[in-house]
Amino acid sequence: MSKRSYSAEEKYEILKELDENYSTYDLESKYNVHHSTILDWKHKYDRHGLEGLKESSTWKKYSKELKLAAIRDCLSGKYSIREVARLYEISDASVLRGWIKKYNSHRDLKDTSKGRTSSMTKGRKTTWDERVQIVLDCLGNGKDYQEAANTYNVSYQQVYQWVKKYEDGGDEALKDKRGHNKEEAKLTPEEKIKLEMKKLERDNERLRAENLFFKKVRGDRKEAKLSQIRFEDKYVAIQELYQNEGLSVSLLCEIAGIARSAYYKWLNRTPSSRELLNEEIIKEMKILHEKVDGIFGYRQMTLHMNRKFEEELNHKRIYRLMKVAGLRSVIRVKKKQYKRSTPQHVAENILDREFTAEKPNEKWVTDVTEFKYGQSKKAYLSAIRDLYDGSIVSYVLGHSNNNQLVFKTLDQATVLLDGEHPLIHSDRGFQYTSKGFKRKIDAAKMTQSMSRVGRCIDNGPMESFWGTLKCEKYYLHQYKTFEELSLAIGEYIHFYNYDRYQKRLNGLSPMEYRAKAA
Template sequence: MAKYSAEEKLKAVLRYLEGKESSIEIARSIGTDHAAIIKWTKQYRYNGAEAFIKRYTNYSAQFKLDVLNHMIEYGTSLNETAAIFGIAAPSTILQWRKQFETKGFDALQSKKKGRPSMKKETNKQSKIAPVEGSPEALQAEINRLRMENEYFKKVERLSSSQGKITKEDKVKVIYELRHKYSVKALVAFAGIPRSTYYDLVKKMNRPDPDAELKDDIQSIYEEHEGRYGYRRIRDELANRGQKVNHKKVQRIMKELGLKCLVRMKKYKSYKGTVGKIAPNILDRNFTAECPNQKWVTDITEFKLFGEKLYLSPVLDLFNGEIISYTIGSRPTYSLVSEMLDQALERLPAEHQLLMHSDQGWHYQMKQYRHALQSRGIVQSMSRKGNCYDNSVMENFFGIMKSEFLYLKEFESVEHFKQQLENYINYYNTKRIKAKLKLSPVQYRTQFNRAA
């Protein structure tokens, strides 16, 4: 390709910017390819007419590093980076990058041109390894042993505090010892490439851009006592106005050693016959368009301090909120009737509601059925032995046991009841439901405001 003067390049760019001719047409008219026209135009846009003036090209190592950092930070291409910094050949930047990746910052230093002087040759000869047994050889061996001993001491100190040594830890030790011993000897002994050392030092001296986010993630994790995994923490951050990708939250949690403590539970069931007391009207349609449209209920059992305890809650399918609950040492009918009385106090008068349960004997009692009928509530029951028909309630029991029962330690039954009240309040008001991206109460409040 022919060489073009600064004036010829400028004329071609101005023709292209007028918009009357394409880059291909201009390139054909002056005997070059259209890519050259595009490159010259980029250079002109970033640096004006000065982009075509030949400059002194003995770039400093710091300038080269700045160019490489800009390309990494902003994701610019070789051509665009060359245009921004006024570098004639984009391949020059590629060469700098290869030098830095293989040999580190030292490789970016400019070498003096021409033949080496005789004096330098003499200096090289003087750097030949000393004769074995000579004072120089003994001193070199002493220095090597001191370096290794000091390196080991610092590495062992880190190892005892955190249990393992990472590449970053080795770099920290080398960085501390760099003024006393040769970096080349230290990295060779540590078994890491020099380019890796310089790259990590550069990162080490930068402020952590995620420091504030890490504090927020740690705070949310502790606030929810380890119950939140990375998805719920992502949702909580979003509720606080921080849009963060779930993969980034997962990576940071891994760095911080944070792991969700909740164990996922699965249940099995068998398909039975249709109940005779009430049909399965719900029919696994677990969605509701507004509060107090569909409620579900069930009873679960705990064993604590050698005693059995029974929990009877009622849950709103609209937002997963626990409307009311009772707990007792025996599964009597009063356990269910008291729960129902408390729940009905929150139900607006003449409100159409569907109440779903399994076929437990409590829900077949005449008193229970009469209490529903007197308020115009439609009763629905699961098929016999099929807990999938009431899986939302089963799911709540699994979550409650995993997040509360199995993670906490209790001093007495009374202490358990007190902590259970705190947990259900937390479940309703603070704990984010993944499907809603909000807590049940927050979701209901938002719906009521919009209505």
């Protein structure tokens, strides 16, 4: 159909032909105007004459009561949309369709406003302090932008933009920085350094945001593409990272590939019946998880939730909701699949089970062992032991069994050396066969030795210490937090070095025996 506009006179001429035994369909073909539009023109002409055919230049107002009455009549099935529009003198059927859409979406219908007022468009210059005050007042009044605009004689758009900037960047974001950017060539060395620092800070913040966001939305699915992730998961991740990590909503939305307005629309949504049910399910699952001491996985949880809610809930839904709620079975935890790595450097077994030394810092052995605390959480202890007196030279407890754990342990030990270049023996773990560990060994002019494959006894003294530590300390207590475990291990190693007497050391503690040698 044609989208050209017709003047009142042209409409009148078309309507005259309608009275001359032309049907609306004939006129539709002749003038390329939809027949229902022609009927609307006729209705307006019959009620208001030629004035009714003129395009209105004013914003027509409708009360909330009129809107609801029109919607009810339309939904009753007695009238068509166009008939209701004519009955209530609504400017166009599309206006009524918009009201019905809002009504069906459970959104509030309000009295039609007058349209744009001067406060919507007419702004004024303001100071930084004024902008801060306006924003704080607006937020204090539940983001009533119009009220703030009227109170401070500024435009609606100004208030809206200031609030948005304040939420993203605080007071500083409200400063007017127009015209304050210098060309880079005119910057002083100090200003250039500051500029570079700001760029680095922005880049680091973005990297941190990307890392946290993808870790949260992908979970264990490291290969998942952004397009494969549900929008709901993206919105939840943005909300949590904004609240817990203080990251910018705009930055997170950019990373997520969604519009900022879409996020706020989701944030201010009315929860659907499915969302409300999910909340109830999570609530019941948390109660059950605590009741059974966390032994239920998603299969058992599905059976219990089906009985509780008396409906067939899909096991995938329960699995997803358990993941959202952070509920995980404490038994039969799925083991991670580790890829076998190719050693970058392998050393011979130079120690060859000669576990005695003539002097301190002549022979060291090292290894990493695992501890558990809380609900199946893991910690890793790396230590170096001197074969002269059996003392623990250095140790580091960490959350991950990685290169840095071992490197840090070695760094702590080498600092204590006074011109000595000990032999250091380990198993063939990936940390000890790495190029980074080899570089540190070479830098300290130490000799590296490694156990043979499948021969744990080649590193017997270190394995012996792990057994002693766990039997005399670890197995005797329950550790709920990493801090509790760290404190206990530190206390035991100090006890082992200074207060645990050994027969092979002539009844002395390792540090006493070491001091005697000095």
